[in-house]
Amino acid sequence: EAEVAQSPRYKITEKSQAVAFWCDPISGHATLYWYRQILGQGPELLVQFQDESVVDDSQLPKDRFSAERLKGVDSTLKIQPAELGDSAMYLCASTPGLGTAHTQYFGPGTRLTVL
Amino acid sequence: TQLLEQSPQFLSIQEGENLTVYCNSSSVFSSLQWYRQEPGEGPVLLVTVVTGGEVKKLKRLTFQFGDARKDSSLHITAAQTGDTGLYLCAGGRGGGNKLTFGxxxxxxVEL
Known part of the structure; x- marks a missing residue:
């Protein structure tokens, strides 16, 4: 069964350092999402891509966060510099395309701890 | 900002008990999804409801979408330890497939 891949699974860094997360969506899925999830709470959307284009990045803290999906396949989310409040689970999800009620398939996430 | 409020926030029960989780909003959604998430993993879709008043059953789980499409409930009958996890509702609007999570x-669930 096709899955969304994410790496690394865990990342520990010190504040002010740069970190990067990678996501490989299910093959053929045009829409890719990055979410941030605080432990025990619901995920919050950071950025949505349709192919290589950003559809929604209104909740992305652009002073320190950046995301790209250059070839419309895999994607990278970067934080520079990391702050203590960035400690969270970062989830990637994909869907076949735009349209209501599409199932979002989630990867296992990257657990970030900022010390 | 979380537009979907879930209650209760925490629930600890014995195996065999029934429970209901509520998902409420002041906004109308075109679809409502329920996900279950286990520790260290991403959420996994349980069900999607799209019609006001719709009821869907998945074995021991019953999902209902409110008539006005602003709220939903998840009822579990005879809970099992394997039902343990974080339950998330998520509302969808428009054609962009953007979800707002609860x-x-x-x-x-304990023995």
Missing amino acids: TGTQLK
């Missing part, structure tokens, strides 16, 4: 309900 605040989450952490369920623990």
